[in-house]
Amino acid sequence: MTMSPPSTESFTPPAGTAAPTDRPDVVDLYLKHIGSGRAVMGRVMGGMAEVRSEGTWIHTDDGRRFLDFGGYGVFIMGHRHPAVVEAVHRQIDTHPLASRVLLEPVAARAAQALAAHTPPGLDYVHFVNSGTEATEAALKLARAHGLTSVITTRSGFHGKTLGALSVTANATYQTPFQPLLPDVTQVAYDDPADLEQALAARRDRACVIVEPVQGEGGVRIPRPGYLGQVRALCQAYGAMLVVDEIQTGMGRLGTWWGVDAEGVRPDVLLVGKGLSGGVVPVAAMVATADAYAPFSRDPYLHTSTFGASPIACAAALATVRAMEEEDTVARAAALGPRILTGVRDVCAPYQGGLVREVRGRGLLIGIEFAEEQAVGELLLELISRGVLVNNSLNSTRVLRLTPPAVVDDSALDLFLTTLGAALRGTADRMTG
8 A cells, every 4th residue: 555654743863763765775774684574574664763752652763753552562551651761771881791690689679570460370480582482481380290181272382492382372373393293282262161171181190371362362351250260170180371561551551460360360370571671681580489399499590691681571570560659550440441332333333344343351452453554554654644653463353552641631532543543444455
């Protein structure tokens, strides 16, 4: 499609930002050094490069401004939250990376702060650099307990490194890298009977990994009680329960964790995305004392040079403290239903035709379309009008919204107005 310039305010690039005419073509650099596929995608989306951000906004090198309702769930606090930026600057000025020989206090304080908000008993924190690394740590922890069989859910998404990919149920990403981990079984999501059948065949040797809401799976929300049933089944059949809250945690669903709605305590909780404060990548595996015991006894059993770095842990610590001070979880709980209602109202004229369903919980919202083509068309239409959103990697008919909890009324009004105009344009092209 032909893309017109977004009708957003321009800005003066900050000092040190090259004007578009003074820089090498970014698309060309991607083509030569990063990859042709990403270069082509960038050109289709307008060819601009993001160079600055704050709050709910991203600025590009050609002076345009974009409202960010995407970010793959990272920016629950918005971009460059001042408290997190200040903490990271302070850490850079003092001790950004550790020797790994002596104890490092920032990691200890960040672990304490995070554990204060996890379900009771989840007290042991293993910091890593990304969500997929958190999944890898959990899979290795299960192996350390002799649990060699893994049960995952269809359309579940847990990362793309080799172990995590083994439990990310999407043949598109798995097939080129087969064989993956052995003895991995896929069961239907939100189907306790299917899970029980798999567990019965793997008694006392299974690890179950599940999301409270499937984000990349298209914002699939299970029926009430599902997580409680999963917990009970794992207990009955001697399985370790790993709950992946990399996208759903840190207030994204209007509670600190998706498991909070049912009072479920997993053996292992995976944390990421929002833990960064939108500033420095950091993730974590949090476990009970019993589950964590192998890693607790031998600190060299699973290590990483950059895991639990002072700079990353400074970001995590500042993020948790800022969320406490600003009551971010309550803000997400209040804002989420407003956005969901607004999106449903805007989509109502297309319900039963272009739009199949609008669903969401907290600040994780999905618009499911009748045709896959509509997702790409609408995504590009929104970009052309100055709004960024995401597709869903495991559900190609779902456009996903992950707005920050700092969205104000004017930004929300702008988003809903823009969404309405973009839907009209998409519907006209697809029916014309």
